[in-house]
Amino acid sequence: MPGSVFTFYSYKGGVGRSFTLANVAVLLARWGHRVLCLDWDLEAPGLGDYFRLRLPGKPRGGVVDLVADFRAGRFAPEAHVMRLRKAGALDFIAAGREEPGYVRQVQEIDWEGLYDEGFGEYLEKCRGQWTNDYDFVLIDSRTGISDIGSICTAHLPDHLVVLFTANQQSIRGATELAGRADAARNLLPFDRSRLTVLPILSRFDNREEYGRSEEWRKTVVAATAELYRAWLDQGVAPETMSRHLTLPYVSYWSFGEQLPVLLEKTPSADQIGFALETVAAVIACRLDRTDLLAENRDAYVAAVRTSRQEFRHELRVSIPRGAVGPAGELVAELKKLNVGVVKSLSGDRSLLARAEDDARHLCLVVDGKVSRWQAAEVELFLHRTLGQDRRVIPILTAGTEAAGLPGYVGNLRYLRFGARGAAGVARDLVAQLRGGTPPAGDDSDLAALLARVRASRLRPPRWDLVGELLTDLQAAVEAGDDPRANELAADLAVAAKARSPHGDGHQAALPETRRSIDRLLRTLARTAAKPNHRKDLG
Incomplete structure (x- = not known):
């Protein structure tokens, strides 16, 4: 799947736009994604300051050099990429070189003239390479209304992350920009889907003035409700999602350029790292499955956090005590087929604790009914499957009726022990897991x-x-x-x-x-x- 481009925008400065982008980028990379950040705030670049201690040196080039490359007939956007140290697959393209000639270089750019010369097609080619090489491309856009802002908010992104504070000017500027960006997008000669907008209420203090903060939250929800319509699950209220997409004001992090997600390893609900994790998880899911976020935020984030992890085993076989014999034969046959398999016998609490994170798939051997122990295993496992290719595959013993199984198991595609024995079931199971030839009757x-x-x-x-x-x-x-x-x-x-x-x-x-x-x-x-x-x- 090609990568997605997210532009971070704010109508006014001082809302924590670069701060949010930098922390989200670090989280996405920590979770195993390939991430590219671009500092497109050319007149007031600052994203690099958040990465300063992890950069290998000063930038050798940047966004403004894409213009120079275009004019010189060169196509090498990767030449301006810097890889951060000890941050996973996190790359950075600065605004430009940190030298006296940078300001003049920016001032001499005629963006409208460049587009007339074909720079839009050149930029589209860059975008294609970025989305091919990275899972997420995060663009830090300048504030206000400008040609650069139009490139960042209309041309390049798949999604627009709009940050604003609790005042009318900031809210109005953010919502109006979203409308203008969508209209400008329709005029582009490039194939784009409708722009989806993620509204982030930033620097929101609801601890000192709780009553006033709740009144302002109602104002914010009323003003931004339309922005949710294109992507929010119908069963989730905008007010609920607004609370999840709120970054609290914490004075400690207002000094300097800091990355709290590196220091708050397991943040509690009152820490800013907690809110940043939620925003990063929504972005990692590309604004999908918000119903699960509304139901259980911790499970939603945990599922995203482990989505790229390596599993010790390919398959966990959950065995009820009444089916130890046939299930044991199944495990033996799976091992003959080179499947990394581990057994889970009902009653073993140590194995139950690992049910969600040490095997990619869960095979549920059902003998008559799903035991309470197995129900707990399935629940733990399903809380970790968001956005992942992880499956629960029931195998029914002889005499077990599918019609009597609970919906979360009965609605799944199942296999059954029968005349073909454990060897036949093992072959069919491997075909499902590895995409091989389906069994007869499939x-x-x-x-x-x-x-x-x-x-x-x-x-x-x-x-x-x-x-x-x-x-x-x-x-x-x-x-x-x-x-x-x-x-x-x-x-x-x-x-x-x-x-x-x-x-x-x-x-x-x-x-x-x-x-x-x-x-x-x-x-x-x-x-x-x-x-x-x-x-x-x-």
């Missing part, structure tokens, strides 16, 4: 069979094809041990009798044959319609 086979049945329903009916199709369908059902097997088998028996050229009730049974095929079609259509949530036929 979605692709059923979809093909369904297409053949539909294709056979011509006018007049081609009953000569019914026998072949029903045989194939029966084979798909019998390949597994699905609880619908009896129902489908009964339909097949009626249809088989009806199609027999020697059957006594052949002519009378033709309507029943049609009804049988219709039932099969409906069953298989339900099966094939939702492949991600389909109950497996094996």
Whole structure:
């Protein structure tokens, strides 16, 4: 997936825009993302001051040198990148060289003329390289209304992070800018989706004047509610999200250029690092899954924090005590297939504590019902799956009915111990985890069979094809041990009798044959319609 560009903007200075960007960048890089920061506040650059102690030296070039490169016919935006020390994959492009000629270099730039000469296409090419090389590109834009501001707020970003304080001028400037940026974006000759805006209430002190702060919060929510409409989950109120996207005023961090996220390792709710983590998590999720944030902020952030971690095991197999035998055989077969697997036996508290973070996927062996212990395992695991390719795969023992399982398990695609034994289940499980060839009776086979049945329903009916199709369908059902097997088998028996050229009730049974095929079609259509949530036929 290509990277996303976030521009940080404020209508007025002094709202902590560069401070917020720098801390968010450090968090994203710490969480395993590739991050590029650009200081596009060319007239008053300052983002580099937050990174000063981790930069390898003074900038050799920067944003203004992109203009020089364009005029010289060069394309090498990577030449101006500096990698921060001991900060993960965090790169920085300064505004320019720190030398006396920098100011003149900025003053001589005619942005409108540059665009007439084709600089927009050149910048678009730079943007393409950045989004290819990085997960997140964070741009620090200058304040106010300007040509540079238009580049940063309309041309380059996918998302706009608008910071403002609790006063009418700051709020109005931020919301009006968002509207102008969206309008300017529509005039661009480049393919862009609608600009989404993340409003951040900054330097907000609700500890000294709680009553007044709540009144101002209502004012802020009313003014910014429309900005949430394009991305906020419908079940989440703007007021709820506004509280999550508020940076408190903490006087200690108002002195100098500091990175509290490096010092507040496990920040509490009253520390600014806590709020910065929330903002960084929303950005890491690209403004998605806000329903989970509203439900449980700590779980939301923790899931993002561990989304790029390396797991010790590929699969954890949760084993109820009534299924130790078949589950143990399954683990042995998985090891033969070179799967890094670890067992979790119900009752082992030390393993329960690690259920969410030491294995990428969770295999839930269900014997009759999901035990309370397994329910706790699933809950812990699901709290760590946000934005990750991590799956819960149930495997049902013989006699376990899927219809009786709770929704969070019953709606998942499952496998079942059957005639194929543990070895067959292990092969099917590996195919799911590693994207290999699906087992017999899986979605692709059923979809093909369904297409053949539909294709056979011509006018007049081609009953000569019914026998072949029903045989194939029966084979798909019998390949597994699905609880619908009896129902489908009964339909097949009626249809088989009806199609027999020697059957006594052949002519009378033709309507029943049609009804049988219709039932099969409906069953298989339900099966094939939702492949991600389909109950497996094996």
